Amino acid sequence: MQNFDYMTPTRLIFGKGVISKLPEVMSSFGKKILLTYGGGSIKKIGLYDKVKELLKDSEIYELPGIQPNPKYDPSVLDGVRICKEKNIDVILSVGGGSVLDCTKAIAAGAKYDGDPWDLISYKVKAKAALPIVDIITLAATGSEYDSGGVISRTETNDKIGYVDSLLYPAVSFLDPTYTFTVSKKQTAAGCADAMNHIMEQYFCEDSTLLNDGFMEAGLKSLMVNARKCLDNPEDYTARAEMMLDCTYGCNGIYALGNSASGWPCHGMEHALSAYYDITHGEGLAIITPRWMKHILSDKTVDRFVKYGVNVFGIDSNLDKFDIANKAIDETYKFFESIGIPMHLKDVGIDESRLGEMAHHVAENEGLENAWAPLNEQDILDIFKASL
């Protein structure tokens, strides 16, 4: 078991109707609010109007139009500019993980005098950040309970996971009813995203009985509840369970004391969605089983056996490579069964830039230090197997 230093100071306010606490929470941070959101789905479900009504005594400025795979330019830069010009006290992110990720970068940039890219690219460590409150409308990334965000810079095909303990949301509002209208595509992609967050922590050298049990429970709960959400989008209990399942995914609590895994599938997927702007969860679902097949070896097989037996109930008496291969097949089949396109070509990626992307990943993601080390050729092989 490895040493660790852990704290999550975020307050989770969870359940139907909890938004009634919003005015009290926001007023504790100040009067000037930057409201960040995406493409308008929060208007369709009435949440935008509700927020404006609840905060009618505050001074609200708005940054709409934040895209999936949120962009440094214009979103982060515009947000930072507004915060500085209007002397914003607190940012309220309303939407999914992309809106919140972008909000985190804005929160740090707002308290920094130079180019915010200095912070995101780790050239400079932030000294402060504006407080962040969020209302989450998509069960997926877990950004509501972690200190990181992923920001894309289109002109350089960079997609960087920017992590800093200053970036934990102060308060996250999670009302499962806001996810009732999430499409089947996004529900499935959110499930795949959260499952991959867990797998990225599960597959490592040194884990504990407790962490393994936590993560196996998280994976099983996600699979059961995502299916229920797809069958009946207004199943409150299933939406609620899936929402909390996703919240823990990136928080680190699943891997306290574990050795580092290197998060290889995220490293590879970030190139796919940076170059092609695909849905992150779909990219992960496509990559994950191919990565598993590629790294299966005498060194790694025992983890796959544990995963197969405890998550999919595969007979523990079988040959261990049989168990491992069945577990990988079950992983693929589950993603396929919830409607995720399982080939790169299904999401508009052909072989033309695979080499370029593999090179970019090998240069930038440090996967030669992952639990199962990957060099440029390994990455290219995994991409080709995913076509």
Next chain:
Amino acid sequence: MQNFDYMTPTRLIFGKGVISKLPEVMSSFGKKILLTYGGGSIKKIGLYDKVKELLKDSEIYELPGIQPNPKYDPSVLDGVRICKEKNIDVILSVGGGSVLDCTKAIAAGAKYDGDPWDLISYKVKAKAALPIVDIITLAATGSEYDSGGVISRTETNDKIGYVDSLLYPAVSFLDPTYTFTVSKKQTAAGCADAMNHIMEQYFCEDSTLLNDGFMEAGLKSLMVNARKCLDNPEDYTARAEMMLDCTYGCNGIYALGNSASGWPCHGMEHALSAYYDITHGEGLAIITPRWMKHILSDKTVDRFVKYGVNVFGIDSNLDKFDIANKAIDETYKFFESIGIPMHLKDVGIDESRLGEMAHHVAENEGLENAWAPLNEQDILDIFKASL
């Protein structure tokens, strides 16, 4: 799934040698420290000297002699007096859960002008508390990651769980090597305490797949690792896993979204240890299987089936009451197998005051509102079955 509002702001610094961070942590809170501890075991293992050496630039006052089942008089009162007289900045608790529980009451009392019992008895809500740092030397109560403490008042036989969100430790240091010298008796009692914390949350009306999986993992990990600690007290990995298992026990994270259980075994055990000053974990281990037998019914049986199948691996094809009864027997046998005295008479309690204690519990613990409601006669029956 129930609504919830959750935050744990405690920083966990975990692992061998982490105490080297103590000076930096303490100095962030100020110079004047009240050092609280118990009967001297921290001197035997060299921890007292180490702390004094690391904090040689601070101004340290001491409150030694805090007992198990910590007492309002003299410990809480003495601590509050020192904090006020010396204008203490931060309290450093070094020891097990009892020292930390006492420290929490002192931290609140130090910032209150009246009688600290007003706070502990919930007559007055605390408005502030001194910051608390702890170094835990016993895997058991989970006080290092929760906001409560249990305080006993001898003259009235009161034993009150005092909970307030102001009482989360700011920082908890957890070095498993400090538990190498914990006796077999206390190792087993700590395991039983933590297991009961989980069971008190598991047995309720409404749980989630995720919470059930978390708690089943916690129970299984505690059983495996406690056995290893008893077999080899210096097994670092087992001590470390058991330590983290215990840390989550009382934190609430296991039951986010669950309906209330009423914590019935704690309600009953608090009378036993208030009247007879027995070891809390032993009292819980004695009460728990008798409580289970007493409340087993058509209404409760399905939870016991899940518990039996998932925690003890009992064949799910058996009759459900057979599974439930086997699960209860396995619970008893596990506690017995790790050396816990399993009868009240083994810990010095005879039948003379059972009626008085049952009356006290019925009057003070609200168990008529528990998942499986208990009246005074039920409580007395459980006590008698435990003799």
